[in-house]
Amino acid sequence: MNEVSKPIPVADAETAPYWDGCREGRLLIQQCADCRRRRFPPHRLCPHCHSANADWVEATGRGKVYSWIVVNHPVPKEVYREEVPYVVALIELEEGVRMVSNIVGCDPHDVAADMPVSVFFEPADGGMVLPRFRPATGAA
Amino acid sequence: MYGLRDKYAIAGVGETAYTRNSGVPVLDLAVEACLNAARDAGVDVKDVDGIVSYNFGDSAPAIAVATALGIPNVGYAVDFAGGGNAANLITLSAAAAMEAGLAKKVLCFRAMNGRSGFRLGGGREMLARGVTQHTAPFGWITYPQAMAMWARRHIVKYGTSAEEFGSVAVTFRENASLNERAMQRAPITMDDYLASRFIVEPFRMLDICLESDGACAVLMTDAARAKDMAKKPVYIMGGAYGGGPDQGEDLFDAIRWPDHSENYAAYIADDLWKSAGVGPRDVDVAQIYDCFTYSVLMQLEGFGFAKPGEAGAYCASGAIRRDGELPLNTHGGLLSEAYIHGFNHVVEAVRQLRGECGPRQVEGAEIALTTAGAMTCGSAMVLRN
Structure with a gap:
């Protein structure tokens, strides 16, 4: 491509x-x-x-952050130049499985272990819709 | 690898120059390194009858190298689809092949144009199939990004500090400054480390290995033949390959891995030490897979050199320096010598056990450990002179 x-x-x-x-x-x-x-x-x-x-x-769409990274250096540069810094996280869903997604809606450096997050859905390239997460509001 | 203690040996080692742009096809690099290993052993390369390597589709097939070298009888030729995890698996498999009578003299190599050609740290294809459909679309694409997730869990669980990771980078660079083959020889300080820019937090630039063009190779044979060759044999005391449950669907994927604060080492340590008949305290020098600083800490913990969570303090104490109790990565490692996917660790271990390392020689080194792998699976060997 x-x-x-x-x-x-x-x-x-x-x-x-x-x-x-x-x-x-x-x-x-x-x-x-x-x-x-x-x-x-x-x-x-x-x-x-x-x-x-x-x-x-x-799934309820609720989970907590198991691990996370903050991407500072974009790869490929031309694709992620405007996105950095962004957070990729391993999220443990309430249902007991782990998945990979982004944490948005907060400062990347405010993400922490066990932080409660909840899913939302966002259109992405190629006509796909991706599950992304943001800090959960209210009780976890 | 049980029942083969001291039965097989590394009789020769060789490599190419390590550069940012070799200017030649990877096949040429493989041929040069293999030829150098055979010459080092005093063996006519045409008498070699086995050849084994590992790659990510970025190398020359073993049989192509055998053909280019004009080897007439090949009884064993295998290319493992593997990353750094396979760097000691190929030597163990060479021993297994010889034990099975498939070959008597086996070349093991890794060759790559890792800087000028296919860059492992670069992007993956933009159509995300298989397990990658659950990872790459979120911008989780490169190996530094994959492994930063592991380093983070070590920090979360144990409070590992930047200075502890940094002590690994600073120590290995210090070693590289004494190695004329090393690509990065200018010493760095802790301040340099802390000031190096974040690539993917928690990794700074100086947590991340080099990208290199080059190849290295070893020639293996049985102990009896090795004794009659040109150099002092280095014997394989024991070794192991493996990892834990739920390793995932490729080397990147570790979504289901039980605990990212520990890696493969914790799972293969028992087999490694039992097969070799020695333990961590018997090791004089170790070449630990260091694609990133964190992987050194997890392996020191997994293989029993430090308790879980204590390897950071152990490294920062100076114990891993050349004059410490456990000299590590005396060539500078993947962080500072070159990234030949961990196979350069085997070459360095052999030279240390032969006493050929000049200013960076660990005096009286008799037993060496080499390891390979950073995440869910890996391999390791105990060598002696």
């Missing part, structure tokens, strides 16, 4: 329902229909019991 864009998620057979959920403003994660464990990223088989029976359940 010569055209510069942010990386565009390419939905596949396992992840299409997840990305469709984002378009509808719903954060969907898989739950094994047999052993009931939740998992992320989406996959056909449960890594615990290998069952192929899974339900898509809507």
